[in-house]
Amino acid sequence: MHRPVPKAFGFDVFGTVVDWRGGVIRDVTRFLAEAGHSAIDPAQFADTWRMQYLTAMAAYSASGRGFVTLDILHHEMLEGTLRRFGLNPASLDLQAIRDLNRAWHWLDPWPDAVAGIERLRSRYPVVTLTNGNIEMMLNMARRSGLQWDALLGAEVTRAYKPAPEAYLRTAEILGLAPHNLCLVASHHADLAAARACGLATAFIARPMEFGGAPPPDASEAQDWDWSFNGIDELAEVMASRWHP
Amino acid sequence: MHRPVPKAFGFDVFGTVVDWRGGVIRDVTRFLAEAGHSAIDPAQFADTWRMQYLTAMAAYSASGRGFVTLDILHHEMLEGTLRRFGLNPASLDLQAIRDLNRAWHWLDPWPDAVAGIERLRSRYPVVTLTNGNIEMMLNMARRSGLQWDALLGAEVTRAYKPAPEAYLRTAEILGLAPHNLCLVASHHADLAAARACGLATAFIARPMEFGGAPPPDASEAQDWDWSFNGIDELAEVMASRWHP
Numbered sequence: 001m002h003r004p005v006p007k008a009f010g011f012d013v014f015g016t017v018v019d020w021r022g023g024v025i026r027d028v029t030r031f032l033a034e035a036g037h038s039a040i041d042p043a044q045f046a047d048t049w050r051m052q053y054l055t056a057m058a059a060y061s062a063s064g065r066g067f068v069t070l071d072i073l074h075h076e077m078l079e080g081t082l083r084r085f086g087l088n089p090a091s092l093d094l095q096a097i098r099d100l101n102r103a104w105h106w107l108d109p110w111p112d113a114v115a116g117i118e119r120l121r122s123r124y125p126v127v128t129l130t131n132g133n134i135e136m137m138l139n140m141a142r143r144s145g146l147q148w149d150a151l152l153g154a155e156v157t158r159a160y161k162p163a164p165e166a167y168l169r170t171a172e173i174l175g176l177a178p179h180n181l182c183l184v185a186s187h188h189a190d191l192a193a194a195r196a197c198g199l200a201t202a203f204i205a206r207p208m209e210f211g212g213a214p215p216p217d218a219s220e221a222q223d224w225d226w227s228f229n230g231i232d233e234l235a236e237v238m239a240s241r242w243h244p
Numbered sequence: 245m246h247r248p249v250p251k252a253f254g255f256d257v258f259g260t261v262v263d264w265r266g267g268v269i270r271d272v273t274r275f276l277a278e279a280g281h282s283a284i285d286p287a288q289f290a291d292t293w294r295m296q297y298l299t300a301m302a303a304y305s306a307s308g309r310g311f312v313t314l315d316i317l318h319h320e321m322l323e324g325t326l327r328r329f330g331l332n333p334a335s336l337d338l339q340a341i342r343d344l345n346r347a348w349h350w351l352d353p354w355p356d357a358v359a360g361i362e363r364l365r366s367r368y369p370v371v372t373l374t375n376g377n378i379e380m381m382l383n384m385a386r387r388s389g390l391q392w393d394a395l396l397g398a399e400v401t402r403a404y405k406p407a408p409e410a411y412l413r414t415a416e417i418l419g420l421a422p423h424n425l426c427l428v429a430s431h432h433a434d435l436a437a438a439r440a441c442g443l444a445t446a447f448i449a450r451p452m453e454f455g456g457a458p459p460p461d462a463s464e465a466q467d468w469d470w471s472f473n474g475i476d477e478l479a480e481v482m483a484s485r486w487h488p
Contacts, residue, residue, distance in 0.1 A: 135419040151394045175379040
């Protein structure tokens, strides 16, 4: 089947482009050692922190709270995670907690990401479509050599995925009809919400995102417009389909 | 005097980075020829269009109107400009007017801009701090090979320069105290507003911005933190002052 080729690509970042788990485990390990709590498993701590994300997003949407950045939400989730592991945030060094919270700024891309995005960008506009805030995306990109055409997402649209405005406003900002923008993501729930808004969908398999464990949204898999094992494969296929 | 080195640079774009006048004259010339109005001077038309900008910004601020993009404001100013030259927009081809309005998406950088920004970016984060909207900046950058760390400005802050929020929100988004962000601009009025918010200021002389005529804000000149004849000079000085 020949699906229409998108005019631009919007990338989910955490999990799809960068290995959040590896980077967060690295910084959690150091934090726990320095705080004298090396008995806590850093991988379990990282997973607990991340798993609060879905709950926090739902609570955020329901709360009617004004827009706050993911850095702030991450900090709140981190305090919750510390408590879950029996640590009282108030008894710990605040600067150390703040530094740990910035683990999400310094994540490493998957091996295919930098070159894949560079190749895709040689033909198509490629932007972030992330719940991460701009400073986080900027730090991550400068550290790793990732290069985007624009850092779009929650801080620009003032809406967190999977809210429809997160996808629709991004398309509008780019001057595109929704079907001309393709969400690239390793998460079925994100792709499902984008498809419901009329966006094109490209799935990237990231079997190691949860350290080899099955992803929490495995049951939401659909027949996406495209499906790839890496961003290099996506770039290869879109290069062959490109007509200027 | 040794002024503290900024941590990041935010660039005004129209006039500072790209030659809006040359690009707009090019597209106006074609538009007028195709519309059968070659008797109108394209340079005068371009200047009239641009000069409506200051009035339009003031009217926009005073109106309490919700945020609209510069593309939309440009379209309104273009209709006003057509009327000033005795042309009724309703009698002209709407698609041709829309195409002309996008002249602002396809402007050429000044000769020093692409390499200067690339060099500056090798050490410092460099973003747009523009009243232009994201799609406009993205098109301009992809066409000309300009590369930014992020496209910031009115569409992200929801405030048009010279409103203080335009500068202060940009610093906040970048996680910087205002004095660590430097506005780079060829316009004294823009720099004055940034300085009033505590930003650092770098002036770039663009004597040809108005085709050699004096700029409308010449009387607002101050002793800016830095002053250069091009972005290459700025990059050179900041390279020598850099300490990681």
